[in-house]
Amino acid sequence: MTYAELHRIYHQPFFDLLKQSRAVHEEHWPENEVQLCTLLSIKTGGCSEDCGYCAQSARYSTGVQAEKLMDTADVMERARMAKASGSTRFCMGAAWKGVRQGTQKFDQVLDIVRNVSTLGMEVCVTLGELGEEEAQQLKSAGVTAYNHNIDTSPDHYPNIVSSHTFDDRLRTIRNAQDAGMSVCCGGILGLGEGIEDRLKMLEVLANFNPQPESVPINALMAMKGTPLEDEKMVDSFAMIRMIATTRIAIPRAKVRLSAGRLQMSREAQALAFFAGANSIFYGDKLLTAGNPRANEDMALLRDLGLTPQGSNPDMAAPDVDYSKPMSPCVMTEEAVHSCGCGDL
Ligand code: SAM
Ligand code: DTB
Ligand code: SF4
Secondary structure (H helix, E strand, O other): OOHHHHHHHHOOOHHHHHHHHHHHHHHHOOOOEEEEEEEEEEEOOOEOOOOOOOOOEOOOOOOOOOOOOOOHHHHHHHHHHHHHOOOOEEEEEEOOOEOOOOOHHHHHHHHHHHHHHHHOOEEEEEOOEOOHHHHHHHHHHOOOEEEOOOEOOOOOHHHHOOOOOHHHHHHHHHHHHHOOOEEEOOEEEOOOOOHHHHHHHHHHHHOOOOOOOEEEEEEOOOOOOOOOOOOOOOOHHHHHHHHHHHHHHOOOOEEEEOOOHHHOOHHHHHHHHHHOOOEEEOOOEOOOOEOOOHHHHHHHHHHHOOEEOOOOOOOOOOOOOOOOOOOOOOOOHHHHHHOOOOOO
């Protein structure tokens, strides 16, 4: 899908956009279900990177203390609790630039993944940068999805992060896809970007081959001590427009209404589900920040006649369309030159 098409879709009158996204949603997701995903920060704080939104960067005084990687037994306890609470996807996040094969910390992550994958939930990890080998080892250990967000447009990215590049993010996504993992990739609204940056981000996501299996749409939770601490909360209608446009552009993806739900009314969340969101982070904590309480979410789903989606731990990665260029090599000029794929 081109930027011009996304622009036209996004800027329709609100109810025309909702009508269009609802039709796409009903065609691909007729079941009135919402996926419940539990997040756990298995390694918190002390991160070397300078992502301007993140409470876990060691470069900012945010009050988040650096902790060591959790033990497998402690992670398993939390994973069992997540399963018992009704979650079908368990997402483990680590505040790292990335992981390297052969290191003790990576071996411990593999051990955690092997154990969690015995529980019958989808296993998602977000560990930062991955090489080809690390991606393959994670896949073999039992990871079903790798979360690695592009967060904003290629143009705006350097205003938010300087310690790695947009193309570094694309390379990791390519490695995850090549290893056969599903990719969970989305972004954040409220980083001081314009609507055109949001749509350029969506253009990149929609042109991945294969398209992402899930797309988290986060609203910035402005963290004290970060460069973005004074950014205003993104407007709910902007979130809903973005969700609707994502549903149309990436029809088969789970579109996750992600960080920032604490600041959204029940009514705004209901509209987001109507527009095409069919996944949430469930449980009262994200990585370091708060999230609605589980009983409140259950009440909201009940009031809307929505039910939790069943688990699909054997989930296969979406198919590549071999008639199109593989993602993400075609995304930016730099990527074309640095990924070595030879695509133009
Ligand atoms: N270190 C890994 C990485 O950068 O991919 C994994 C953890 S990182 C915290 C995962 C994602 O959480 C980020 O890419 C961003 O989209 C989201 N995120 C982090 N802080 C946020 C905030 N304050 N508000 C909204 N989303 C946030
Ligand atoms: C994603 O897109 N959002 C989640 C998950 N992927 C890892 C993280 C949200 C983090 C919100 C801020 C915090 O908890 O520190
Ligand atoms: Fe580190 Fe990830 Fe936070 Fe960036 S978003 S500072 S890489 S934990």
